[in-house]
Amino acid sequence: MASDRHPQAILDLLAAAADRPVFEHGPRVVTGAELLDAVGRIATGLRAVGIGPGDGVAMSLGVDPEAFAAMVAAQVVGARVAGVRTGLTPGQLRHVLTGGATGRDAAFPDSAGPANRAVVVDRSTATDGLRAAADGLDLLAVGPLDGVTDLLAGPVSSDALDCAGRPDDIGRVTYTSGSTGDPKGCAETYAALGAGWAAYPDRWPSAVRDLAAQLDRFLVFGSLSSLVMMEYTVLTLAAGGTAVVAEPTGGPEPFLPHAIARLRATASVAAVPRLHQLVVGQLTDPFDLSTLRALLVSGSPLEPGRLAQAEAVLGPVVYHGYGQTETGLISLITPAETAAVPARRASVGRPAEMVRTQLRDSFGNPVPVGGEGELFVRTPGQAAGYWADPAETAAVFVDGWVRTRDLARFDDDGYLYLLGRTRDVIIVNADIRYAGPIERVLASDPAVAEAYVVGRPDEQTGEAVHAFVVPATSERPDPTALADLVAGRLGEASRPRTVTFIDAVPVGPSGKPDKRQLRPPGASQVQSR
Known part of the structure; x- marks a missing residue:
């Protein structure tokens, strides 16, 4: 039985998949045992340089098995792990790499350590710009890199896989886009990470269980600092599938359909614009997407007509999800549900069984059944607040609830419909x-x-x-x-x-x-x- 002490459940999944392929990266096929060994080596290397519970570590890595292993290993040693997004300005990059705060975070006085100590990179990310932004921090590498400690180089210590995360410590900081200046970091405790659902089949909501059955070959791309990409990679491992890594070929082919066809992917994720591009491309210059059984679409509203067009062109493969960085998954609607009642294309599904919801009016009062209001939610793995931003934490995290700042209603069957935003x-x-x-x-x-x-x-x-x-x-x-x-x-x-x-x-x-x-x-x- 997997322990709730994060990330023990992920280690257990890798151990159970010892001889099974869990990652494909180009010609490389990586088994669960090999990936678990990489986690152990990186955890050993982190402990050797003094990284432990409460220490902040930024992760600027490509998307490959070693990047996944590094994210898990940093949480094995109990660090506060922050993934680094692409597209940040130099100032924003410095803010994320350092952890923003110059000392303990007032929002988490009992658990938060000081600003970040180290930055973990690989050959693809160790640019001059990143090195300059990381000035004053320890630079560590996953793989050989001149002049930088290679966390993969050493042996595995006897205590390598002992999970050291303390329940109230922050285990993951997921940064937003930085549209307000400095990116906001959604901070999740180790207790919240352990209460998540992806690594635990007995916790899967019914819609996720339906999706999990399609994850034989899950196409991974972009960055594992993406909450969605990381969560669904873990879900793939728990479902007995293989994560297949897609890298741009540099050729003229559209990236997503080319990667699906070339790697025979059965599932992947797509934001709404990428879904539209995929549909238009299939109408004009189609690829063989016969292996595709699930495409998780989230991130912005999906207009019902666009969903109907995608279903007509791609088949019954679109799973329309709704969630936020602060909350994780809130709801998910399956192709079978939209096929049964086409009007549900305007919905984002029924909230997952472990999610509590409430609609409130502009004064914060619950609205009557059948009414419209701002959606508040509670999820087991929700963030505890924003790193180094107590004012915004107080505004969004209210009495154990998270303000989504989305206006919504429910129909008589419990399906959720998003109506607009309370924020500009x-x-x-x-x-x-x-x-x-x-x-x-x-x-x-x-x-x-x-x-x-x-x-x-x-x-x-x-x-x-x-x-x-x-x-x-x-x-x-x-x-x-x-x-x-x-x-x-x-x-x-x-x-x-x-x-x-x-x-x-x-x-x-x-x-x-x-x-x-x-x-x-x-x-x-x-x-x-």
């Missing part, structure tokens, strides 16, 4: 981008009197940022320079797709700006790039 955000390639910080960056230009930002549907990115600017003088500022200013401060995904110059912002009956009246198309629109 744009979801670009599944990353949340807040309008306020973008507006403030634009308004920091002396040539800008006022700036307003809205999001609109976009076939390439799900939604895109569009800016409306009131010039400070009769001379208009350079729209490309304004877009570059935003990208430089907040990251490329926050770059306005268009900049439109206006004389004044529309106002509502209250006299306040009414951004709902702003529409990107128009004669005064100027493309920012």
